[in-house]
Amino acid sequence: MKYHHREIEKKWQKIWEERGVFAAKDFSKRPKFYALIEFPYPSGEGLHVGHPRSYTAMDIIARKRRMEGYNVLYPIGFDSFGLPTENYAIKTGRPPAEITKENIATFTKQLKMLGFSFDWSRAVTTSDPSYYKWTQWLFLQFFKHGLAYKKKMAINWCPKDKIGLANEEVVDGACERCGTPVEKREKEQWMLAITKYADKLLEGLKEVDYIERAKVQQENWIGRKEGINIEYQVIGSDKKIVCFTTRPDTNFGATFVVLGPEYPFALELSTPEYKKEVKAYIEGAKKTAEAERLVEGREKTGVFTGAYCVNNLNGEKMPIWISDYVLGYVGTGAVVGVPGHDIRDFEFAKKFKIQIKRVVVGSDGDTLEITKSEQVQEEKGTMINSGFLDGMDIHAATKKIMDYLEEKGWGKRVVNYKLRDWVFSRQRYWGEPIPLVFCEACKGKKQKVLLIHGFEGSAESNWFPWMKQELEKQGFEVFLPTLPNSSHPKFEEWMAALEPIAKRFGEDDIIVGHSLGGRSALHLLSRLKKRIGHVYLIAPAVWAKPLNWNEVKKDPNWEGSDVDTFHMFHDHAVSWEDAGQYANSKTVIFSPDDPFIPTQDHSTIPQGWCINVFSGSYGHFDRPEYPELLELVAVSKSSGWIPLPEDQLPLTLPEVEKHQPTDTGESPLAAMTEWVKTKCPQCGGEARRETDTMPNWAGSSWYFLRYCDPHNDKEFTAMDKLKYWMGGGGSDHVTHARDMVTKSCGGGVDWYNGGMEHTVLHLLYSRFWNQFLYDIGLVPTREPYKKRTSHGLILAEDGEKMSKSRGNVVNPNEIVEKYGADVLRVYEMFMGPFDQAVPWSTKSIAGVQRFLEKVWQLASRLDQNKQIPQSKQLERLVHKTTKKVTEDIEAMKFNTAIAVMMTLMNELSSQSTVHPSTKAELGTGLRSTQYETLLQLLHPFAPHMTEELWERLHNPSQPPLNLRRGDVGLLCQQPWPKWNPELVKDEEIELVIQVNGRVRDRVSAPADISHDQAEVLAFQNKKAAKWFHGKEVKDVVFVKGKLINIVTAN
């Protein structure tokens, strides 16, 4: 009986597909399990051997989960927008859509050939308009919430690819893709404000189960640093220089200040005799490529400005220098030079002969002599030469000096991040068009803001006059009515005052309500039933406990009010949901120390309302100014960019003649004048479309959500399906109310495996999207992925990375053709530890092939006679193997799982061959139940062959192996085998006899042998006796079930 992998693998792939056994069922009562792999980019090269490593691993887990009774979602799709396809299109002159279609067909064929248990009915393609309609829609949500903005900035420009790159895509100053050195270019770019989520992204890492390396990399990337901005007054000028530092404790050692060449008034403050030099230096620095500036160990350069500033701490004069080792975008773009304790400042001071002062001595008693600088990262030390800090530990000194500087008004504590906002524009063709149009008329239009004060308030109270003035400065038209009888408010009177104003508001306008004014804003929205732009409710009075009217009317505040007014203002009639549907963005702001609006009442706010907490002593916000709120409201200021209404989505990519990007940095879409010219969806006037497209990270930032509801054409996904597949504990708390205090929501994709190369970019971006969508109420969990693991790279046989240029690429097609999919799958799982890089070895495949071949051959040796005497040892081995395989799969230790199955197979095989003489009476000794267990355990690894063997064992139409009870269904639908804990333990063990810790003999003994019995065995042992004979026995150590150790003197 020969195993023909070509026919058999095809046969089962067809049967699985026809019976739909891998289709995930929405809302099934069985527990759900969402297994995810990174969907491939369908390149022209086809599948790489690296793809099956990750896909097989999750396939094993998915198949095991199904056998364990789970309703499994194991989806697949294609991340099909992006550069390689576009570049290929330019080269060949063919449309990218066509190329993509072909590549996807190839990938699909190759993936199906490997027998992965994907639910193909849910496949998504990011470049498909039915998909990117929702990518565009989601982008608009960012836009409407002020998290997408356009900004002129120096971007990383790859002159070869003619594309702007995100910081994340620049490696060592060169383009990640092609290695060309990156240039700086000024360009208007769409940005996503990921920095606003820096803390949330950091915080979220605490609640997820990611491999440590991934967490560390994300933390590094976000790079949160607590420090202080210290001001230094420039002598003879009204200018101040602000320097960020994390080591203010060393500030008594500051001897100079360095400005980066980008510093705003660097040239301006230079004294006349130095101006020329300074100008030349700044201009030279601008020409220096970013990459060159960042080279480590580069000789410091710089120029003195002639100006000085004062160190407030000791009144000393510090010269102001300019140097390109200070980077414009780090901190404040200026650095205070502490050459005694910073290696770079030290090098600079050395070169320009600036004074070097030592202010910290280490605990190792080092001298004051400085040969090389101590690192910034010094962890302990004692302050000297530092006035009131002397003798303090550096950490205590840091705290004290910060307090002191803040108290004196010389500095302000700040948090700095390395993370910067995400450049979201690409000047390329093959990406999602950004669904915005620019309208000059709407840009000039004044946006209206309605400010509604609260109980006992007026147009003159609180921060309202200040806010009105500030907003007007920014070009808003502000309405701030003083509402009638604010100490004895009557509902209809207030509404009568507000309605005529709000009636004229449109989709671009803003309502801000404080306290009772916040509650009034909600009523206003519900009554008008008209869509407006943004609503901000500051400590809205909607949490007040229901009061008894008869009690209340005795309260002088309510004198003259009626029951209706009372109810409108103080019962819970107002509906958040109803009011919420009339605002594009809606935000609630509160302060934890507000005495009237307790924090814990936030659970009454439905999802969809963004909650902002301004912590600090804000109370109920009785303050003359409120800059935090102003900043928030000002985000809603229209820039003239108008979003396309939903019914105009998707904005599809027009067909273009040429896909070649231009040197001016405009996308090929810019040449489509007919397409660019359009009507403003807001005012109907002339407008032009945005011609930038989105980066290829866009589609992959939310694909795992789309899998939950891939064919929905009404929403990006339905909430109930998200709740089912992405939900965690399923508690109400998680799904329809939010509580800022709660850390864990425990939901998301149950297990996500992917490459280490995606732990910074893709993982961070998609977490950002998901957290944002959670905040605006569109997804049920804060974090998208509950568990994240990573596979190691497959290297070429020579230990190098596989690459076309090296010519060492292994093609999975050829392996499947020659050995079959099962062999490839098992080999990739067996080749080494899953999380480590392993070189490919074509020779080693033979071992796996032999193993599977032997499993196949074993079937023909099964005994027809059911009365086989039991081999207890074999039965125990089966249970042990079951336990080990079950546990190893969970720990992704696939290589050892396969090793124990090989051991079991060898044992089964020897059972059937060892006693040919006794075969007649005993049979082969191979029981079909034991063999079946092996097939079940092996099935997730080698699904095709085991499925075929299973059928031959059970199906009456498959002689001669029909041993059992007829058709019991597919193997992939059998329950996962269980083990008996009793049988996992050994009955007999090899007791190790040691003398002084060295093994001298091994004897077989019952597993539960006692110390005394073991001691008898040990002292009777002849081999051991040789070593302890004639010596004084000092001690005997017994380890139950393992060993006995005789310890002698000397």
Next chain:
RNA sequence: GCUGGAGUGGCGGAAUUGGUAUACGCGCAUGGCUUAGGACCAUGUUCCCGCAAGGGAUUGAGAGUUCAAGUCUCUCCUCCAGCACCA
């Protein structure tokens, strides 16, 4: 430079809380089958001494703790990954 991780046969690699180092596979050797080769089967295979019995050494190097260390502690070396003129 900083932060993680890792160094085990000829090779890929196994070893719960410290408790039989080298599982499993590759390769190799010997034998069987074969005209031959391949495939397959059997046996052996960490290294050194020895015909064998047996003994000794051994988890990057060196020290330490312990009855017992691949595993714990310290010093050093090498490799891999991430970060890096980030103030």
